[in-house]
Amino acid sequence: MKTVEAGFELPPLTVTFRREDLVRYAGASGDFNPIHWSDRMAGALGLPGVIAHGMLTMATAVRVVTDWLDDPADLVEYGVRFTKPVVVPDDDKGASVTFSAKADKVADGLAEFDITAIAGDEKVLGRARAVVRVS
Amino acid sequence: MTIDATMVGRSYAAAESYQVGREKIREFADAIGDPNPAYRGADAVAPPTFAFMLGSRALEQLLSDEELGLRLDRIVHGAQKFSYTRPIKAGDDIAATATITTVRKAGDVEVIMYETALTTVDGEPIATSTSTISHNRAGA
Numbered sequence A: 001m002k003t004v005e006a007g008f009e010l011p012p013l014t015v016t017f018r019r020e021d022l023v024r025y026a027g028a029s030g031d032f033n034p035i036h037w038s039d040r041m042a043g044a045l046g047l048p049g050v051i052a053h054g055m056l057t058m059a060t061a062v063r064v065v066t067d068w069l070d071d072p073a074d075l076v077e078y079g080v081r082f083t084k085p086v087v088v089p090d091d092d093k094g095a096s097v098t099f100s101a102k103a104d105k106v107a108d109g110l111a112e113f114d115i116t117a118i119a120g121d122e123k124v125l126g127r128a129r130a131v132v133r134v135s
Numbered sequence B: 001m002t003i004d005a006t007m008v009g010r011s012y013a014a015a016e017s018y019q020v021g022r023e024k025i026r027e028f029a030d031a032i033g034d035p036n037p038a039y040r041g042a043d044a045v046a047p048p049t050f051a052f053m054l055g056s057r058a059l060e061q062l063l064s065d066e067e068l069g070l071r072l073d074r075i076v077h078g079a080q081k082f083s084y085t086r087p088i089k090a091g092d093d094i095a096a097t098a099t100i101t102t103v104r105k106a107g108d109v110e111v112i113m114y115e116t117a118l119t120t121v122d123g124e125p126i127a128t129s130t131s132t133i134s135h136n137r138a139g140a
Helices: A019-029 A039-044 A052-060 B022-031 B050-054 B056-063
Strands: A009-017 A075-082 A095-107 A110-119 A125-133 B011-013 B075-084 B091-106 B110-118 B123-135
Touching: A009 A052, A019 A039, A019 A052, A052 A075, A052 A095, A052 A110, A052 A125, A052 B075, A125 B056, A125 B110, B011 B056, B050 B056, B050 B075, B056 B091, B056 B110
Parallel strands: none
Antiparallel strands: A009 A095, A075 A125, A075 B075, A095 A110, A110 A125, B011 B091, B075 B123, B091 B110, B110 B123
């Protein structure tokens, strides 16, 4: 189990989402909502284009924490708010999101991390918090 | 029909349990681009957000309650939280029950919070998932 002090920052992680990644996540998760693969359907709902599954962004954000843990089973709580959609264009560049995390509370064998997720200049997750067991 | 605060407390059990398979865990880990070895092999555990998928059959029941009148294509996922009792493993047979905990209305938009209890079919607690969704009835 890891030892940590408040203020400790985890190494950031930058991930690029391309259309192919959204199609793969749709298949694996069973979430076939067309706003994640059809520009036409996304546009009909007033979105600027196809957006990434919030649950894909959430899954990727916690990697900043679980990549660092000895055992991902030490994660006891994880929550996010989906504040801004991640628009994923149909090109080779895709959309890059940079995730980082900082421990802001350590007590009673638990450390709380505040996770930041930034695409372009915007925070795409709010109140993203992970609580892990530490020694 | 429409959802309102009197529907808080309604519970929806998944029609079938979810049998967690090692290859499904690997497929999910590949799809989220996570190479962590803990999600692969004979002793694989599932990535944390795999828990959301386990609740989807209970959510289907909630969405099919005609008295609520919700439509999937009018729903936006606003927030999501998980509390884990133990990791989900290959071989687990998981039962899911979703319970409506809050309903707030703002014009055409209904903000609904529901909590999904995930247990083994034998009743061992695994995790709790708390979801906040916004349902927009504008133009419906």
